[in-house]
Amino acid sequence: MHKTDKMILFITIIIVAFSVLTLYSSCHQKGEFVLQSIFYRQIIWIIIGLFLSFVFYMIDYRKLWDFAWLLYVFTILALIVVLIFGRTRLGAQRWLELGGFNFQPSEFGKLAIILVLARYFSQKSFEELKIFKNRFSLARGFVFPLFVTGVLALLVLIQPDLGTAIIYFFIFMSLIFFVGVRIRYIIIFICSGLIASPFLWSLLRGYQRDRLLVFLNPSRDPLGAGYTIIQSKIAVGSGGLLGKGWLSGTQNQLNFLPERHTDFIFSTIGEEWGFFGSVVLIILFYVLVKRILMLSSLAHDPFAKNLCLCIASLIFIQSFINIAMTIGFMPVVGLPLPFISYGGSSLVSFLLLIGIVLNISKSL
Amino acid sequence: MRYRQTLIVFKVLFITLILGLFYRQVIQGEYFYNQSRRNVIRVISLEAARGRILDRNGVVLADTIPSFDVSIIPQEVRNKPLLFERLSKILGMPFEEIRQIYQRRYLNPFVPVIISEKLDKNEIIALEENKLQLPGVVVDIRPLRFYPFGKATSHVLGHLGQIDSYRITKLKPYGYEMSDLVGYGGVEEYYDLVLRGENGGEQVEVDNRGQRVRTVGYKPPQSGQDIQITLDMRIQKIADDVMHGTRGAVVILDPYSGDVIALSSYPSYDPNDFVKGNDSVIRSLLQDRRSPLFNRAIAGQYPPGSVFKIVTTTSALEKDASLTNKTFVCNGSMQIGNRTYNCSSTHGAENLRDAVIHSCNVYFYSLGMLIGPDILHKYASVLGLSRRTGIDLNYEAAGFIPSVNWKKVIMFQSWSKGDTANMAIGQGEVLVTPLQLARMVSVFANGGELVHPHLIKAIGNKNFIGKNKSVTIKKDVLKNIDSYLYGVVNNPEGTAYTARVEGLRIYGKTGTAQVHGKAAHGWLVGYVGRDKPKYAFCVFLENVGSSHVACTAAERILEEMSKQGLI
Incomplete structure (x- = not known):
């Protein structure tokens, strides 16, 4: 217990507390607590998440090695089930209903990808892998893990959930960068992605194309696809240096912001807490990510190293993309803000990952 | 293992993000703040009662009498066709006409849309009796100019009418607006500024659907002054x-x-x-x-x-x-x-x-x-x-x-x-x-x-x-x-x-x-x-x-x- 990284625990709790405050405000409208059920449900999710986090904190992370492929196969099955039986919400088939709670297998897909890739790249010792790489590097060091990631990403993409698919690929990329796969492969991968983008464009759904076009020019369709991003920019921008104060954001309280408790929750933060509040939150995320990376460097076990790296980059990239899209610097892809957005699956999986990280820190 | 490189990438991207936020919130902050105000504040004008005109013995020559209008508050109506149907029966107006008037005059959800003006007594009674079946329908009292002596005083008093383009250019500096009623000829025109009073206004905060949330500011309308003239x-x-x-x-x-x-x-x-x-x-x-x-x-x-x-x-x-x-x-x-x-x-x-x-x-x-x-x-x-x-x-x-x-x-x-x-x-x-x-x-x-x-x-x-x-x-x-x-x-x-x-x-x-x-x-x-x-x-x-x-x-x-x- 004494070795547990209390800093990570502390920051996580602060961010979760911040989430509770923000969500409380988001669930108010015109001074009335109108979305009470959403708020209380999230409190329940937090409790569940903290409990699971504690469970994973108690389980030795090495045991996860054994379950990695099992979880991967399970996730694939769950994603197929979702495609067949899942509940459609907001135009996407992402949810499975289990005992009154809806959950998204794609969120747990992140966990599966992390475990599988972390295990795969720690099978051999680092030196061995390097030799490996020089001989059949492309196939075993790049193509196979890309395939593993691609299968899951494709299933998620069909739902359609572009954001999560991007996250999967990003986890893959940050890990191969981290373990030392040649930069040239990464560059080739990015370039081939760019070359393939016209073909990908034709694969995109209508609304996804709209979002991209709207990102380039929000006034294209100010009341349709562009509405959310325009209102979100107004919300964040109008917060100014110090914000309008908790429960006082007009954009938020008067219902101008759609999805203000889920993907666009940062617009509430920006509006009510201003630039200072936003920067504090970003610094919290940065410190958390940095701390987990440090843990990665300290660990002796390659599996632990890879796990920590993947978790750190997941938290980083998801918070980065979410904030950037909320303030209009990236196209809208449906991604929740880690620990803060409403949504049980996302919150629980992030808390669970923190549990794993804490377990690793304990074992050092 | 590329720890330092990874950390540098993260750091650089986060700093970019903070710079982006600085741009949006501090540099563009005022612009977006005004945008957010414009989103939520609407102004409704409140008509001031016009002053009366009396003769030398106090006989009223021009009065403001209540006129009853029936209007619909859009935000309180669920089923519009049904409501139009019912109104059309009571007012004896064709359904299509009501629908068109509503569409033409609709401004925003909380401003009543006047469907028919100057109702007679029977219509008011019928509307009041069927009040429960007519959600969102209100009978409004509006001040209406009335000249009890009609023809006998027309050249002395003039009359009230919608402001025209000639008068609006002349009177704009005095706070007249496009939809105002002004005097044409006679005392009504000459003493218009005294008689008209000052319109009040209500600033209301609205939500995303334009529905009224609360009143932010209120300026009561200032009634115009009565004028006594030398006429017997x-x-x-x-x-x-x-x-x-x-x-x-x-x-x-x-x-x-x-x-x-x-x-x-x-x-x-x-x-x-x-x-x-x-x-x-x-x-x-x-x-x-x-x-x-x-x-x-x-x-x-x-x-x-x-x-x-x-x-x-x-x-x-x-x-x-x-x-x-x-x-x-x-x-x-x-x-x-x-x-x-x-x-x-x-x-x-x-x-x-x-x-x-x-x-x-x-x-x-x-x-x-x-x-x-x-x-x-x-x-x-x-x-x-x-x-x-x-x-x-x-x-x-x-x-x-x-x-x-x-x-x-x-x-x-x-x-x-x-x-x-x-x-x-x-x-x-x-x-x-x-x-x-x-x-x-x-x-x-x-x-x-x-x-x-x-x-x-x-x-x-x-x-x-x-x-x-x-x-x-x-x-x-x-x-x-x-x-x-x-x-x-x-x-x-x-x-x-x-x-x-x-x-x-x-x-x-x-x-x-x-x-x-x-x-x-x-x-x-x-x-x-x-x-x-x-x-x-x-x-x-x-x-x-x-x-x-x-x-x-x-x-x-x-x-x-x-x-x-x-x-």
Whole structure:
């Protein structure tokens, strides 16, 4: 217990507390607590998440090695089930209903990808892998893990959930960068992605194309696809240096912001807490990510190293993309803000990952 | 393992993000703050009640009465077609019409959309009874202008109407807005700023669907002030009854103060038609050849005919008091230059007094030529002709008095003796308004004061008194003319003998003004009282052929006033 990284625990709790405050405000409208059920449900999710986090904190992370492929196969099955039986919400088939709670297998897909890739790249010792790489590097060091990631990403993409698919690929990329796969492969991968983008464009759904076009020019369709991003920019921008104060954001309280408790929750933060509040939150995320990376460097076990790296980059990239899209610097892809957005699956999986990280820190 | 590189990438990207936030929130912050305010604040204007207009005794001449409108508050309606259906049954309007009106007038969810205006009592009752089946339907009370005396007061009061583009450009600096109602003509226009009050407004905060959340600011509408005018509605009514069906004007003044007691112009119109927006009636008024919208009493310019002999007489006596005894012989006509100038009759030898009483043209041709046009022009001016009286009504005309210089400089003609002769009997280029003549004759009634005719008596608690100006006419000249004017009405040979009324001392001068190609206008201008003059009056009738008709009309007015004890 004494070795547990209390800093990570502390920051996580602060961010979760911040989430509770923000969500409380988001669930108010015109001074009335109108979305009470959403708020209380999230409190329940937090409790569940903290409990699971504690469970994973108690389980030795090495045991996860054994379950990695099992979880991967399970996730694939769950994603197929979702495609067949899942509940459609907001135009996407992402949810499975289990005992009154809806959950998204794609969120747990992140966990599966992390475990599988972390295990795969720690099978051999680092030196061995390097030799490996020089001989059949492309196939075993790049193509196979890309395939593993691609299968899951494709299933998620069909739902359609572009954001999560991007996250999967990003986890893959940050890990191969981290373990030392040649930069040239990464560059080739990015370039081939760019070359393939016209073909990908034709694969995109209508609304996804709209979002991209709207990102380039929000006034294209100010009341349709562009509405959310325009209102979100107004919300964040109008917060100014110090914000309008908790429960006082007009954009938020008067219902101008759609999805203000889920993907666009940062617009509430920006509006009510201003630039200072936003920067504090970003610094919290940065410190958390940095701390987990440090843990990665300290660990002796390659599996632990890879796990920590993947978790750190997941938290980083998801918070980065979410904030950037909320303030209009990236196209809208449906991604929740880690620990803060409403949504049980996302919150629980992030808390669970923190549990794993804490377990690793304990074992050092 | 690339720890440091990974961390650097993360750090750089996070710093970029913070810079992005700085740009959005600090650099663009004010812009977006204003955007967010514009998102949530709407302003609704609240109409101020217009001030009333009262006559000198407190009788209400223009009032604001409640008008009942039925409107729909969009944000409270769930099922629009059903509601339209029900409303269409109650109001007897076709479903399609209601739907179209609703679409045309819809502004935003919390501003009621007026479906039908000026409901009658049965409709209001039906709406109230079915209130529960009509969610979102409200019956609103709106102030509506009402003129209880209709036609009788239209030219004094004017009417209220939607502001037009000419007026909005003129009145914008005073806070008028495009949809405002403003006065057109009369007291309504002249005192519009006093009457209108100040519209209030409500600032409301709205949500994303434009629904009202709460009131942020409220400025109560400031009611307009009541105005009391000098009109005596009882007398106005009498004048109106007599004038009904004619073309002409009646002006009655208080000769001491300049208070306008009655001011009637016919044909007239009902100002309530304008308030109701009765389009077909308004169009026919605008197209009517008899110009019912034209205020003859202040804007009509007519030759005064023999009434102008008052000016000629004054000029003569001012020049030489001994002219009272001057005798000319009237042979029924007179040769001046190569033209023959006629008289109404053959009056024989007569002095000034008789000439006034007979209204002898030949006498005045001679007298005019004796004294010359310059002095005629001077005294016309002293008696207030050829310039506006300054009454508090818009569109007053100035009239015209010719002069030697005018003819030379403007017309490039030389002044002839015939011009002098014509001017002396109020023909030729001489033009006056009925109001000017009533004011002119007041000078003789009050003993030498040129009054400032006005309608305003009081605004709120503040009273107004007209300012008089002493004229440079000798007392005995005034006295002489006063006696001549008495003779015109009371001497059996007087031209206004038909106008006399039992128990009243009436003074007057008739005029039959020749108009080219049409029947002559009839005038009777004078003053009346029991012991001393109480009212100055001018009765004018267009194209009636003779002053006799004007005398009859004046007699009927004065008789009725006397009967009602108003003199």
